[in-house]
Amino acid sequence: MTRIPLTIIGGFLGSGKTTLLNRMLRGSAGRRIAVLVNDFGDINIDAELITGHEGSTISLSNGCICCSIGDSLVEALVEVVRMTPPPEHIVIEASGVAEPQNIAEIARLDPGLRLSGILVMADAERVKELAGDKFVGDTVRHQLCAADMILLSKVDRVLEERKADLHAWLRNAIGVKRIVETVHGAVPMDVLFDTDFEEPGAGATVAHHDHHDHHAHDDQFETWAFVSDQEFDGGKLGELLGSLPAGVLRAKGFLRTQQKPGQTGILHLVGGHWEIAWHAAPAGTPAIRLVLIAVKGTLDREALQKRFACALAD
Amino acid sequence: MTTTVVYEARKILTMNPGKPTATHVAVRDGRILAVGSLDEVQAWGAAEIDRTFSDKVLMPGLIEGHAHVYEGMVWNNIYTGSYDRRDPDGKVWTGLGTIDQIVGRLAEACGKLDDPEQPLIGWGFDPLFVDRRMVASDLDKVSTTRPVFIYHASLHIINVNSFVLERAGVTLDTDSEFILRDEAGKITGELAGHVGRYLLYKSVGSGEFAVPGNTPESVRRYAKSAQMAGVTTVTDLNNDLLQPTVDSYVKVTAEDDFPVRLMPAMRGTAQREDPVGYLRSLTELNSDRLRFGLVKMTVDGSIQGFTARLRWPGYFNGRPNGLWYTPPEEIKRVLGAFHEAGFQVHIHTNGDEATEAAIEAIEAVQIEKPRPDHRHTLQHCQMADAAQFRRMAKLGACVNLFSNHIYYWGDAHYSLTMGPDRAERMDAVASAMRCGVPVAIHSDAPITPLGPLFTAWCAVNRRTSSGRVLGASECISVDEALHAITLGAAYTLKMEGEVGSIEVGKYADFAVLEDDPTEVAPEALKDVRVWGTVLGGRIFANPRVLP
Numbered sequence: 029m030t031r032i033p034l035t036i037i038g039g040f041l042g043s044g045k046t047t048l049l050n051r052m053l054r055g056s057a058g059r060r061i062a063v064l065v066n067d068f069g070d071i072n073i074d075a076e077l078i079t080g081h082e083g084s085t086i087s088l089s090n091g092c093i094c095c096s097i098g099d100s101l102v103e104a105l106v107e108v109v110r111m112t113p114p115p116e117h118i119v120i121e122a123s124g125v126a127e128p129q130n131i132a133e134i135a136r137l138d139p140g141l142r143l144s145g146i147l148v149m150a151d152a153e154r155v156k157e158l159a160g161d162k163f164v165g166d167t168v169r170h171q172l173c174a175a176d177m178i179l180l181s182k183v184d185r186v187l188e189e190r191k192a193d194l195h196a197w198l199r200n201a202i203g204v205k206r207i208v209e210t211v212h213g214a215v216p217m218d219v220l221f222d223t224d225f226e227e228p229g230a231g232a233t234v235a236h237h238d239h240h241d242h243h244a245h246d247d248q249f250e251t252w253a254f255v256s257d258q259e260f261d262g263g264k265l266g267e268l269l270g271s272l273p274a275g276v277l278r279a280k281g282f283l284r285t286q287q288k289p290g291q292t293g294i295l296h297l298v299g300g301h302w303e304i305a306w307h308a309a310p311a312g313t314p315a316i317r318l319v320l321i322a323v324k325g326t327l328d329r330e331a332l333q334k335r336f337a338c339a340l341a342d
Numbered sequence: 343m344t345t346t347v348v349y350e351a352r353k354i355l356t357m358n359p360g361k362p363t364a365t366h367v368a369v370r371d372g373r374i375l376a377v378g379s380l381d382e383v384q385a386w387g388a389a390e391i392d393r394t395f396s397d398k399v400l401m402p403g404l405i406e407g408h409a410h411v412y413e414g415m416v417w418n419n420i421y422t423g424s425y426d427r428r429d430p431d432g433k434v435w436t437g438l439g440t441i442d443q444i445v446g447r448l449a450e451a452c453g454k455l456d457d458p459e460q461p462l463i464g465w466g467f468d469p470l471f472v473d474r475r476m477v478a479s480d481l482d483k484v485s486t487t488r489p490v491f492i493y494h495a496s497l498h499i500i501n502v503n504s505f506v507l508e509r510a511g512v513t514l515d516t517d518s519e520f521i522l523r524d525e526a527g528k529i530t531g532e533l534a535g536h537v538g539r540y541l542l543y544k545s546v547g548s549g550e551f552a553v554p555g556n557t558p559e560s561v562r563r564y565a566k567s568a569q570m571a572g573v574t575t576v577t578d579l580n581n582d583l584l585q586p587t588v589d590s591y592v593k594v595t596a597e598d599d600f601p602v603r604l605m606p607a608m609r610g611t612a613q614r615e616d617p618v619g620y621l622r623s624l625t626e627l628n629s630d631r632l633r634f635g636l637v638k639m640t641v642d643g644s645i646q647g648f649t650a651r652l653r654w655p656g657y658f659n660g661r662p663n664g665l666w667y668t669p670p671e672e673i674k675r676v677l678g679a680f681h682e683a684g685f686q687v688h689i690h691t692n693g694d695e696a697t698e699a700a701i702e703a704i705e706a707v708q709i710e711k712p713r714p715d716h717r718h719t720l721q722h723c724q725m726a727d728a729a730q731f732r733r734m735a736k737l738g739a740c741v742n743l744f745s746n747h748i749y750y751w752g753d754a755h756y757s758l759t760m761g762p763d764r765a766e767r768m769d770a771v772a773s774a775m776r777c778g779v780p781v782a783i784h785s786d787a788p789i790t791p792l793g794p795l796f797t798a799w800c801a802v803n804r805r806t807s808s809g810r811v812l813g814a815s816e817c818i819s820v821d822e823a824l825h826a827i828t829l830g831a832a833y834t835l836k837m838e839g840e841v842g843s844i845e846v847g848k849y850a851d852f853a854v855l856e857d858d859p860t861e862v863a864p865e866a867l868k869d870v871r872v873w874g875t876v877l878g879g880r881i882f883a884n885p886r887v888l889p
Contacts, residue, residue, distance in 0.1 A: 041669055067613050096613060099582060102540045109544065125666040133537045137518055138544065139511045163651075163670045163699050166663060 031142035031305070032109065033222065033296075034118045034135040038128035038171050039149030040158055044181035045121050046070045047213035048149065052119060053077075053092050057217060060091040062108045062115035066123050068096050097121075101131070109140055117144070117221065125167055129174040142305075144222055145278075145298035148175035152186045152194055159202075169202065176299025177206040177219075177277050184211045205274035206299055206323060209248060216249065218321055222280045222296050249277075250324045254336045256316040262287035264339040269295075269302050275326020281318035284311055286341040346370045346389040347879065348380070351400045353858055357828045357843040367400065369850040372630070372878035377844055394881065398873055399858045401824070402843050403574025403851030404794040405831035407742045408688075408721050408784035411556050411578040411606075414564030416465050416788045420451045422492055423466030427791055430566035432885035440473045441480050444492075448484040455488075461546050464492035466788075467501065470754065471807070475524065478504045478531030489546040495750075495789070498647045500533050500542055507531060509545035555586030561594045561604075569601040569882050571793040572853030572872040575832070575841050578606040579688060579721065580638040588624065595632040601875060601882040603851070605835055607636035607688055610676045611668055617676075618683045630849070630878065636835070637680045637687040638721075640667045642696035645724060645759050646751050650693030652725070658761035663695075670699040674706050677718070681707045686836060687718045688742075694725035701730060704737050714738070719834045722786070724768050725760070731770070731777035740834040742782040743769040745800040746790040752806030766813030771801050771826065773816060782831035783823070794831075795859065798823035799868035820864050852876040 037045050049063055050071060065071055071094060073086060080087035084096040084104065093115065097104045101120070108118060118141070122128045128146045135143040148171050151158075158168045172178060178198060183191055191209075198204050208215060262285040272279065279297035283304070292311070293304040295318060318336075320327065347369050354364040356377055368375040368383040376383040383389070417429045422444045425437040438444050444467065452462050462484060469475065481490045481503035490503040499522070502510075512521055512529065520537035522530050533541055568576040581587060583606060594600050608621050624634035642664055643649020648657060649664040656663055668676075673689070680687050689704075691697040697720060704718050719740040720726070724747060726734075734741060747755070748769055755765040767773065774781045783797045801823045804812045811817075818826075832842030841849050856871035874883040 041672060098613065099609070102536050102543060106540060106543045124672070125669045127665070130536065133518060133520060134540050137511075137516065137520070137537060137541065163695065164666060167666055167669075 031140060032114055032116070032118055033144035034120065034141050035144045035220065036120050036122055036128045036131050036135075036146045037149065038122040038126065038146060038174065039124070039179075040151070040155075040164070040168050040171065041124035042154065043124075043149035043151045044179075044210070044213060045149050047181070048179065048210070048215065049119065049121055049213075051213040051215075052220065053088060053094060054090075055217060056090055056092050058091070059221070060093075060113075060116045061119055062111070062117070063092065063094045063119045063121070064097050064101070064104055064108065065094060065121045066097050068094070097123075101126075102134075105134065109138070114140075125164070127167070127170050127174065132174075142296065142303065143298075143301075144296065145176045146174055147177055147179055147220070148172055149179045149181050150198070152180050152183045152191065155180075156194065156197060172198070172202045172204060175204055175206075176301075177208055178204050179215060180207055180209045181213070182211070183209045206277050208277065208323065219249065219277055222278055222298065248324055250322055250327055252320045252322070252327050252329055252332060253281075254316065254318045254320075254333070255314045256337075256340060257314050258340045259284045259286045259315060260339050261285065261341040268335055268339045269297060272297075272320070273322065273326050273328070273332075275323035277321050277323065279318060279320045281316075282312075283316045283318060344370055346375060346386060348383050348389045348391045349395055349400070349852075349876075350380070350391060350393050351395045352397050354400045354844055355402075355824070355858075355860060356845065357402050357825060358845045364844070367844055367850070367852075369879040372850055372880075374844060374846055374848050374850050376846060395854055399855040400844065400876075401572070401853045401855060401859070402828045403841065403849075403875055403877065404572045404827050404853045405575045405782075405835070405837075405842060406568060406571075406573050406784060406787070406792060406794055407577055407719075407782045407831040407834050408579045408744075409568075409576055409787040409792050410580065411561055411564045413567050413788040413792055414560040414562070415556075417563060419463040419465045419493075420448055421466050422447065422464040423495060424468050424471035425791070427466070428570055430563040430570065432570060437471075439471065441476050444472070444476070445480050445483050448481070448490065448492075452484050452488075452490070458488060461489035461491065464490075466495050467492045468495040469499075475530065476501050476532075477524070478502065478507055478529070481531065491542060491546075496644070496646050497789075498534060498644075500538055502531050502533060502542060504531070506542060506545055510541040511545075512541065555584040556581070556590050557586075558590045558594045561590050562597075562600070565594070565600055565602045565604070567787070567792050569875050570872065570884050571795070572855065572875055573602060573792065573794060574849075574851035574853070574875050574877050575603040575605065575835070575837060576792075577636065577835065578604065579636070580609050580640070580690075581606050582612040583608045583620075583624065583634075588627070591632055592627055595629060598880075599882075600631060601877050603631050603633065603841070603849075603877070605633045605636055605837075607638035608634070610637040610639045610680060610687065611672070618679055618685070621680075621685060622683070633837075635685060637685050638690065639673055639676060639687060640690040641670075641673055641700055642667055642691060642693050645692050645747075646754055648759070650725075651695040651699075652693040653695045653698065657759055658764075659758050664693060666696075670703065673699060674703040677703050678707045678710065681713060681716060681718070682711050684713075686716065688721050688834075689718065690721045692722045692724050694727065694730065697723050697726050697730055701733050701737065701739070704739055705733070708737055717780075717834065717836055719782075721784075725764060726770065726774070727767065728770075728773050728777055731774045731779050734774075735778040740780040740782070741774050742784050742831070742834050743771055743774065743801075744786060745769050745771065745783040745797050746785050748804050748812050749800050749807055750790050752804075752812045753808045753810065756806070756810065756812065767816060768812070769801075770813070770816045771818050771822075775818070775822065780830065780833045781826055782834045783826045784831075793868075794827035795870050795872070796868045798827050798859075799864075801826065802864050802867060820860060820867060823867070824859060850876060850879040854881075 832838035
């Protein structure tokens with residue numbers, strides 16, 4: 029059974045979640061995404077994109093659907109995962125006061141789902157003030173702490189020094205290492221999604237991806253790839269993935285290990301956690317291909333090459 | 343020609359301080375024409391004298407300011423609580439004190455199900471009051487071939503059988519704080535919070551929630567539940583008011599034998615294009631038995647579920663602070679919109695930090711758009727202190743306190759959630775009155791049983807289920823409590839000009855009692871027997887069910 033990847037978009041009221049979701053729905057690049065939102069009213073889908081509207085679900089001409097959460101996220105999500113055919117990706121807009129890690133727990137427990145990341149939006153203009161608010165300060169801080177990456181929105185509205193101060197505050201006071209700046213919800217799809225490598229040995233996808241990388245750079249990101257015809261040592265690989273540089277946003281690709289002969293693993297890593305889905309498949313060429321996407325300036329390529337090579341089986 | 347009926351009673355408690363008691367009440371056109379002695383009420387001319395109540399005590403129809411139509415739906419499932427509870431048909435379901443008894447009741451119900459796939463659902467289970475912890479293997483004795491699950495009274499946890507666990511994909515290795523384990527580390531079949539609910543719904547379907555809105559039958563049963571308790575005006579204090587629900591309300595409240603005046607409160611944060619305009623359009627459907635116009639908002643969760651927002655020093659057992667269900671700035675925005683449009687907003691706050699946020703929101707909208715007599719009402723408001731009550735009084739707000747909590751969860755609040763000091767001033771009716779806040783008290787049915795006389799007993803005696811008196815200084819007199827469940831509650835609904843006392847011009851709505859609540863011992867207030875009600879002059883006798 030393919031597990032449906034689930035992305036959670038968190039962040040306090042007014043942090044820019046809706047803008048981001050709008051972009052996702054429009055730029056889904058052929059993926060049939062189901063987006064669960066708190067309020068249709070805010071989403072503002074172009075009328076010419078809408079092909080159907082039934083109850084709490086709007087269907088779009090690009091194959092995506094948009095569902096309103098209503099009073100119960102749990103019921104809305106159950107409805108979406110039971111759809112036939114199931115969506116290729118689910119995105120949940122967490123309510124402005126939700127603790128996103130609680131929603132993530134659902135993806136962790138349901139064998140039909142796979143957590144594809146908790147992305148928390150933070151309004152560059154307001155987040156620091158909100159984090160000190162007497163009523164909602166703790167809620168805002170919990171949300172930020174739960175993030176696999178923080179999408180710092182509205183950065184065009186703050187001065188450079190203020191931005192630097194925000195980065196330092198998020199890193200030091202909140203303890204978040206992965207921060208991506210965004211304006212009007214613009215974030216490369218490679219950062220938002222990790223579904224390029226669903227099928228083992230899909231060479232075409234890899235090529236497509238290479239092309240993408242270049243485009244994705246933006247000047248905020250850098251990518252690095254590891255390719256090998258050997259196999260990893262499972263234990264060493266685990267240690268390595270648990271200790272990647274703090275700026276790594278995502279890692280994805282396929283790999284083989286000595287411990288799982290005859291199987292190809294699909295790696296999905298976001299922020300601090302990762303998982304490998306195994307499929308029985310003969311080794312392709314190359315046997316391993318992994319791509320890391322990181323905040324620019326955080327990857328020491330030489331050191332990475334050395335560390336990944338060391339994780340190969342003897 | 344209009345007829346006048348004079349009801350004779352052993353005693354009439356009018357709740358009108360100008361004429362506190364009487365023996366006769368004359369009714370014409372569904373309204374009260376006169377109150378007093380037979381001579382006095384006959385001054386209006388010829389009347390038929392009805393002696394049905396000659397040995398009964400009449401009070402104004404009781405008013406439940408905070409309950410939910412869900413009370414009419416829970417009885418589709420099996421009651422598994424530890425207190426005796428009466429269903430809308432008048433049958434008393436005995437409280438069950440052991441797991442074996444609960445399993446027995448469920449097994450009996452299971453035997454009556456025809457559809458082999460149909461889930462068997464229990465409700466009202468309270469783990470604090472049974473002999474041991476319920477586990478999946480207990481419910482396996484009910485069935486291993488269909489889903490069996492039981493909602494805890496707190497609604498936070500659900501016990502399921504192995505069939506559900508298996509379908510949900512829960513295995514021995516499943517590790518989550520939402521899937522509970524016993525001391526030995528074994529999975530118990532208790533699924534917690536929204537994660538537990540997700541696993542349950544995904545594996546067995548969302549059951550009763552699959553149908554949007556409320557059916558006519560559930561509204562009728564809700565009204566029956568109210569009637570059984572002597573209630574003639576009842577709220578449904580948080581409803582999205584989808585079209586099917588509105589249709590059900592309009593349909594059943596027009597039926598001659600519908601026994602209550604129903605006041606639904608629209609969930610203020612429910613998604614729709616123009617919430618204020620929608621509510622305004624609903625008010626055009628208003629009748630003498632259906633009154634749209636209330637709004638409900640929810641600030642935080644529950645204290646016993648540790649989701650209420652507390653001020654310092656937080657939860658007594660050190661649990662982290664609870665959750666904002668609606669963030670304070672959103673409360674302010676939505677409240678502001680309805681406030682400006684002239685609607686009355688009922689705001690759920692359990693923890694004292696949530697109460698603080700609600701008070702600040704009311705203050706802000708009052709400064710921005712001052713509006714006399716708005717009567718926005720804080721609902722539950724269980725942890726408010728005197729300073730907060732004083733601010734509420736100054737701002738023109740009302741409060742509806744959750745007195746039943748003292749009995750059902752008072753012991754848990756004392757030892758677990760709030761600690762002694764704050765538990766002793768929870769649901770502080772006396773403080774609220776001293777500070778000049780108009781007060782009502784409520785059941786939040788089906789969270790606790792619908793029964794204003796029981797709620798009054800709680801406010802008067804403040805006894806927990808273990809017998810502890812929780813804060814004697816917050817006890818109120820019987821008269822004050824009877825006021826709270828009649829005129830007091832009516833005031834919080836802006837209905838005190840029409841109901842809540844037996845006075846000329848008001849609706850002829852009465853609670854018909856076998857005993858006089860002002861003469862029984864205060865400790866026996868909850869045992870006062872309800873014979874039935876009168877609504878707009880029509881008699882509704884409660885079904886007599888043999889125990």
